[in-house]
Amino acid sequence: MDVIQTGQLIRQLRKERGWTQQELANQLMISDRTVSKWERGRGYPDVSLVTKLSQLFQVETNQLLAGELTCQQKNTGDIRKITFYACPTCQTINFSFGKTEMVCCGRKLEPLIPQKETAEHTAHLQEVESDWYITFEHEMEKEHYISFIAIVSGDQVLLKKMYPEQEAAVRLPKIYQGNLYFYCTTHGLFKKE
Structure with a gap:
């Protein structure tokens, strides 16, 4: 200093x-x-x-x-570089399109690293009218549940927050080109292409 x-x-x-x-x-x-x-x-x-x-x-x-304000490199908003963050204290969800530092509840948040779907963590997609109906065979208990699901495509992010004790299902507008992310509060972030 x-x-x-x-x-x-x-x-x-x-x-x-x-x-x-x-x-x-x-x-x-x-x-x-x-x-x-x-x-x-x-x-x-x-x-x-x-x-x-x-x-x-x-x-x-x-x-x-x-004694200095450090500037980030110019962020052009490359959506392919999306990074998700989840606060372990309040379960707030954040995301960014470039390198950033996220802080919540007094803690520096580490970026969530997406992993491939597993047998216990699989998103099932079904077309319903002009939407995707996405379901999970996953518990939705207070300490262990799917916290959010997001579809990331070319120029948009559609994110749906989920809560314990609700049905493990959401309906989102149909997007064909992109990735689907979902976050289990116990096992982390998963990605379906």
Whole structure:
């Protein structure tokens, strides 16, 4: 950690918002001299203020303390590079089309690695009118269930969230070119081409 870099970043972020040192200090309930001290590289924000600063500036805490905002490489949104994430605490589902860092419930989420279908984890597709009716022979209990199913094709992602104690079946619009993904809360992500 570089105290001067961190101070320069705080100054940059404050100025981007058009705030004076006094206005930032008022939001943090500290003196403007303290903000001035940080910006001149004469000290770090107190640990109790780092989270509040991150929230005010809408930046990651670790980047604030490192004194630099790291940019991702330009993401052209290549849908073939889709990556799914599932929070083990709240079961929130996220996905991205490029390299990213996902955080939920205070934890860094690791990307789910798709595996081939198994006998216990198979999606059965049936055409019904202009839809796919997709069923699973899988339990849907509170601790072990299919959490989501997604069809990923050329330029779209159709994702359906599923919940314990509901039927292990969904109906999604018919797409012929693409991959089907589904996530078991115990055994991970599966892919059907």
